[in-house]
Amino acid sequence: MNDPKTTRSQDSKPPRYAILVAGGSGTRMGASQPKQFLNLLGEPVLLHTLRRFSEHALGIQQCVLVLPQDQFTTWHQLCAQHQVQIPHTIVAGGATRWASVRNGLAHLTGQPAGVVAVHDGVRPLTPRSVIEATFQAAHNHGAAVAAVVPKDSVRGLNQQGSYALNRARLRLVQTPQCFDLELLQRAYQLPELTTFTDDASVVEDLHPIYLVEGDYRNLKITTPEDLLVAEAILRAEQPTE
Ligand SMILES: Nc1ccn([C@@H]2O[C@H](COP(=O)(O)OP(=O)(O)OP(=O)(O)O)[C@@H](O)[C@H]2O)c(=O)n1
Numbered sequence: 067m068n069d070p071k072t073t074r075s076q077d078s079k080p081p082r083y084a085i086l087v088a089g090g091s092g093t094r095m096g097a098s099q100p101k102q103f104l105n106l107l108g109e110p111v112l113l114h115t116l117r118r119f120s121e122h123a124l125g126i127q128q129c130v131l132v133l134p135q136d137q138f139t140t141w142h143q144l145c146a147q148h149q150v151q152i153p154h155t156i157v158a159g160g161a162t163r164w165a166s167v168r169n170g171l172a173h174l175t176g177q178p179a180g181v182v183a184v185h186d187g188v189r190p191l192t193p194r195s196v197i198e199a200t201f202q203a204a205h206n207h208g209a210a211v212a213a214v215v216p217k218d219s220v221r222g223l224n225q226q227g228s229y230a231l232n233r234a235r236l237r238l239v240q241t242p243q244c245f246d247l248e249l250l251q252r253a254y255q256l257p258e259l260t261t262f263t264d265d266a267s268v269v270e271d272l273h274p275i276y277l278v279e280g281d282y283r284n285l286k287i288t289t290p291e292d293l294l295v296a297e298a299i300l301r302a303e304q305p306t307e
C-alpha cells in the first residue's frame with residue numbers, strides 16, 4: 067500500500083503559480099526591441115505566452131511577469147493597445163535568467179504551499195496539455211520539466227575533434243519547469259553558479275528532476291527564423307473558416 071506520507075493524492079489540486087520570465091534583451095535576435103515584444107501574428111510574443119498560462123482550466127492563481135525594468139512602459143502600452151484584461155503582476159528582472167527567476171519568486175514569498183511553473187516568456191506556443199502535465203508531475207514528484215528527444219544526431223567536442231553521442235540518452239529541455247514552491251524557494255537561496263542554464267539545474271542538487279513529454283512546437287524564440295516557424299505553427303492552429 068502507498069505510504070500516505072510520501073505519496074500525494076492525484077486528485078487534489080494544490081494552488082498553482084506561474085512565473086513568466088521575460089527580463090532578457092534578446093541579443094541573438096538582433097532586433098531593435100527585446101524579442102518578447104516583437105509582433106507574432108498581430109500580438110506581442112509575450113502576450114501569446116500570457117494567454118496560454120491564463121487558460122481557466124489550468125487554474126493558475128497568480129501569474130508573475132518578469133520584465134526588464136526599463137521596459138515596464140512598453141508593456142503597459144502594449145497591454146492598453148491590445149486591451150489585455152488578464153490579471154498579472156509585473157516584477158523587475160535581473161542581469162541573468164537566474165536573477166530574474168529569483169526576483170519573480172520573491173514576489174511569491176508568503177503564499178500558501180503549492181506548485182510553481184517557471185516558463186520562458188519567449189515560448190509562446192506551449193500546448194496546454196504540456197503545461198497541465200508538468201504541473202501534475204511536479205505535484206506528484208516535486209520537480210518536473212518538459213523535454214523532447216533530439217531529432218538530429220549529436221556530437222560532443224574533445225581535444226581530438228568530436229565524437230558521436232547516443233541521442234537515445236539525451237533530452238532537449240524546454241519550459242515549463244514546475245516545482246513544489248518551497249523547494250524552488252530553497253534552491254534559489256543558494257548562490258548562482260555559471261553552470262545554471264535553467265531552473266532544473268538550480269534544483270537538481272536538492273531534488274531529482276522528473277521529465278515530462280514536451281512538444282516540438284514549444285519552441286523558444288531565439289533567432290529570426292524562429293519567428294517564421296512560430297508564425298506558421300500558429301496559423302496551422304487557427305480554425306479554418
Ligand atoms: N536576464 C534575463 C535573461 C533572460 N531572461 C528570460 O529568459 C528566457 C530565455 O532566455 P533567452 O532566450 O536567452 O533570452 P534573452 O536573454 O533575451 O536572449 P539572448 O540570450 O539572445 O540575449 C527569455 O524569456 C528571457 O527574457 C530573463 O528573464 N532575464
Ligand SMILES: C[C@](O)(CO)[C@H](O)COP(=O)(O)O
Pocket residue numbers: 163186239240241263264265286288
Ligand atoms: C530555460 C531554457 O529555455 C531551457 O531550454 C534554456 O535553458 C534557456 O537558455 P538561454 O541560454 O537563456 O536561451
